[in-house]
Amino acid sequence: MSTPPITSNILSVALDVPLDRTFDYLNQGFHVQIGQRVVVPFAGRQLVGVVLAMPAHSDIGLDKLKTVIHVFDDIALDKSIYPLLQFCAGYYHYPLGQLLISTLPLRMRQIKPAVSRKSFVYRMLKPIPVECVQKRQLVLQRIVQALSHQQTLSEHQLSALAPAWRKWLQPLIEEGYVQAEEVIAVKPSVPTSPIAPHLNAEQQQAIDAVLQAPGVFKPWLLYGITGSGKTEVYIQLLASVLAQPQAQALVLVPEINLTPQLEARFRSRLSQYPLVTLHSNLSESERLQNWLAAKSGAAKIVIGTRLSVFTPMPHLQLLIIDEEHDGSYKQQDGMRYHARDVAMVRAKQFNIPIVLGSATPSLETWYNATASLHKKQSYGLLTLTQRAVTHAVLPKIFCIDIAKSPVENGLSPLLIQAMRERLARKEQSLLFINRRGYAPVLHCSACQWHSSCARCSAKLVVHLSQRRLKCHHCGHEQKIPLQCPSCGNTDLKPVGQATQRLTQTLAQLFPTARIARVDRDSMRNKDALTEMLSKVHAGEIDILVGTQMLAKGHDFPNLTLVGVIDTDTALYSPDFRASERLFSQLMQVSGRAGRGNIAGEVLIQTSFPDHDLFHALRAQDYAVFADALLQERIAMQFPPSRFFVLLKAEASDYQQVLQFLNMASDTARQLSNEVLVYDPVRPQMERLKSLERGHVLLQAEKRQSLQQLLHVWIPALRAHKLSSKIRWALDIDPLEF
Ligand code: ADP
Numbered sequence: 001m002s003t004p005p006i007t008s009n010i011l012s013v014a015l016d017v018p019l020d021r022t023f024d025y026l027n028q029g030f031h032v033q034i035g036q037r038v039v040v041p042f043a044g045r046q047l048v049g050v051v052l053a054m055p056a057h058s059d060i061g062l063d064k065l066k067t068v069i070h071v072f073d074d075i076a077l078d079k080s081i082y083p084l085l086q087f088c089a090g091y092y093h094y095p096l097g098q099l100l101i102s103t104l105p106l107r108m109r110q111i112k113p114a115v116s117r118k119s120f121v122y123r124m125l126k127p128i129p130v131e132c133v134q135k136r137q138l139v140l141q142r143i144v145q146a147l148s149h150q151q152t153l154s155e156h157q158l159s160a161l162a163p164a165w166r167k168w169l170q171p172l173i174e175e176g177y178v179q180a181e182e183v184i185a186v187k188p189s190v191p192t193s194p195i196a197p198h199l200n201a202e203q204q205q206a207i208d209a210v211l212q213a214p215g216v217f218k219p220w221l222l223y224g225i226t227g228s229g230k231t232e233v234y235i236q237l238l239a240s241v242l243a244q245p246q247a248q249a250l251v252l253v254p255e256i257n258l259t260p261q262l263e264a265r266f267r268s269r270l271s272q273y274p275l276v277t278l279h280s281n282l283s284e285s286e287r288l289q290n291w292l293a294a295k296s297g298a299a300k301i302v303i304g305t306r307l308s309v310f311t312p313m314p315h316l317q318l319l320i321i322d323e324e325h326d327g328s329y330k331q332q333d334g335m336r337y338h339a340r341d342v343a344m345v346r347a348k349q350f351n352i353p354i355v356l357g358s359a360t361p362s363l364e365t366w367y368n369a370t371a372s373l374h375k376k377q378s379y380g381l382l383t384l385t386q387r388a389v390t391h392a393v394l395p396k397i398f399c400i401d402i403a404k405s406p407v408e409n410g411l412s413p414l415l416i417q418a419m420r421e422r423l424a425r426k427e428q429s430l431l432f433i434n435r436r437g438y439a440p441v442l443h444c445s446a447c448q449w450h451s452s453c454a455r456c457s458a459k460l461v462v463h464l465s466q467r468r469l470k471c472h473h474c475g476h477e478q479k480i481p482l483q484c485p486s487c488g489n490t491d492l493k494p495v496g497q498a499t500q501r502l503t504q505t506l507a508q509l510f511p512t513a514r515i516a517r518v519d520r521d522s523m524r525n526k527d528a529l530t531e532m533l534s535k536v537h538a539g540e541i542d543i544l545v546g547t548q549m550l551a552k553g554h555d556f557p558n559l560t561l562v563g564v565i566d567t568d569t570a571l572y573s574p575d576f577r578a579s580e581r582l583f584s585q586l587m588q589v590s591g592r593a594g595r596g597n598i599a600g601e602v603l604i605q606t607s608f609p610d611h612d613l614f615h616a617l618r619a620q621d622y623a624v625f626a627d628a629l630l631q632e633r634i635a636m637q638f639p640p641s642r643f644f645v646l647l648k649a650e651a652s653d654y655q656q657v658l659q660f661l662n663m664a665s666d667t668a669r670q671l672s673n674e675v676l677v678y679d680p681v682r683p684q685m686e687r688l689k690s691l692e693r694g695h696v697l698l699q700a701e702k703r704q705s706l707q708q709l710l711h712v713w714i715p716a717l718r719a720h721k722l723s724s725k726i727r728w729a730l731d732i733d734p735l736e737f
């Protein structure tokens, strides 16, 4: 920030405390700028806060104000991000201070200087008079000569010229001849000489459309199957946008681990533009460095996960959300924001285009981008209809009716045969099963006992190699019992399929095949996935068994068969988004097959081959499926045709939860007649981590009606006597209810 520091007496400070306000402190003599970090006393502790304003007056008497303990002059938050934070605090009804602090890198939330050492480059501002140099010495002459020949000199270059350069340079800085500029390090991309493919007509149209109105807010949906060239569109869009001086772009990805190839591709194709990533796999110091590079404008491209939507980027010109339908864009605790929605607001505030890319767009986005069905078309629709590489044909998708052709150990004879053929041809197969562990449950055939978690409404999953039962919801673990806890029977059997068991079965069926398992258990280590993927690429793996970790982004040219095990539970799940999610998942895994020269085949084991979802999937026509789903949602008044707020409450005693929720729904009904208030219900997972849970759902035609209600409803909830006894939270635009 360029405004000169001033000494103000009162500072309004944002703190990480659950209260909807800022706090005034007295400043005694520190030079402060808005956005700077301060240390203040709060309720007997010391907290780091950020100065949001320097008001002339405080509502609290000056004699009552506490004094600022320290001011860090290392980093000031950029004010370009405030409007976004302010919007989110209002829309999600979440304290601004908590939100603001949570968007900062950890180093900035700690009570110590965040940056240990800054580095600078030196620039000559005006010619240095000869006498000024002569008076001094030969060393100085060398420095001045170098300065006048080069735009800037780094500290490293200066040290090479003269070890004591600081002493010589200081007077020139003080006299205004030379200026020190802070540099923020960005890991350089390795320049390669990649050839940009010639875009096909649809790709070109997409790029032209987005570029036609720069400096204007406009959302675009880039809709195209895997391999249709969406990433290529991003790359060439970025190249055009970043060619403008200073311009920056933000690319959001669901999970950085799952898209390792994206960063590499961007680095090689856009190597002239400094690129940083922001995600939770970085060390804290890397994260801070990268964040600073974004904030200072030094990084031109930021690739980041959900939280990076809040990264200050003063010259942001383009926003891209890859795999926009992905559920991991939604934060599920604290401020329950949806990064795609926040990005939309940000694009609007910055007046820039935003591109949402997907093969299976969320119904929210589909609703906004399909004109024929609804009056309000607000997004531009850009469609890529073919695979970009002409010889890469679409995989063929078939269902195996397991009602007719029963499975043994989870595998049907047809699927086994297909795998055998792949092995003979030295091609690779992938089996997709979205459940980790050995088996989903342990069962007693004598008394029908099954392993369930004492703390959650969930089954305990069998992890045979560790001889343990684990709850995948609360982390509870116990030894596998030797006999049934209920009847003493010693013949307990794991029931159902999961990754470990499937891997074991395959090893028995194909003893010579090289089989690998990819799930959260086998890929604990941060680099394990990358290593595994390169083994697959190198042809060192014949059969992969994996969860959704494998579904995304990876491109295996020699993989020609995808088998899908056990999807039927999702087909008839009570969760209204389940089929939307299942379709996108199956489409994504299908996309793993046949990306090279060989056509791929996808075999899905199901008892319901005639389900609409499979018809659409076999035709690889998401549009038809999405339109049908959307009609259903509209008819049922579900999202995206209506807006929802979910009040979630939990406590060890459900009676208290119910009492609170009854009060909440009664109050809401009294406060608004534009909002439909449902009665309290229990969610599918009734108990979690020993807490009994309940929900109240609010529904409205307009967001505004909900917002108006929330403004008066929340204070009423807070004022209630049970409010502090139970845990409750609001989820605005919940993904599930
Ligand atoms: P998506 O992101 O939709 O999965 P990609 O952009 O990764 O698709 O493209 C798939 C493959 O096709 C990549 O290998 C890419 O280099 C290539 N490709 C993309 N566009 C073209 C094009 N216009 N001509 C030739 N190859 C292309």
Ligand code: ZN
Residues within 6 Å of the ligand: 444, 445, 446, 447, 448, 449, 484, 485, 486, 487, 488, 489
């Ligand atoms: Zn029993």
Ligand code: ZN
Residues within 6 Å of the ligand: 453, 454, 455, 456, 458, 471, 472, 473, 474, 475, 476, 689
């Ligand atoms: Zn549990």
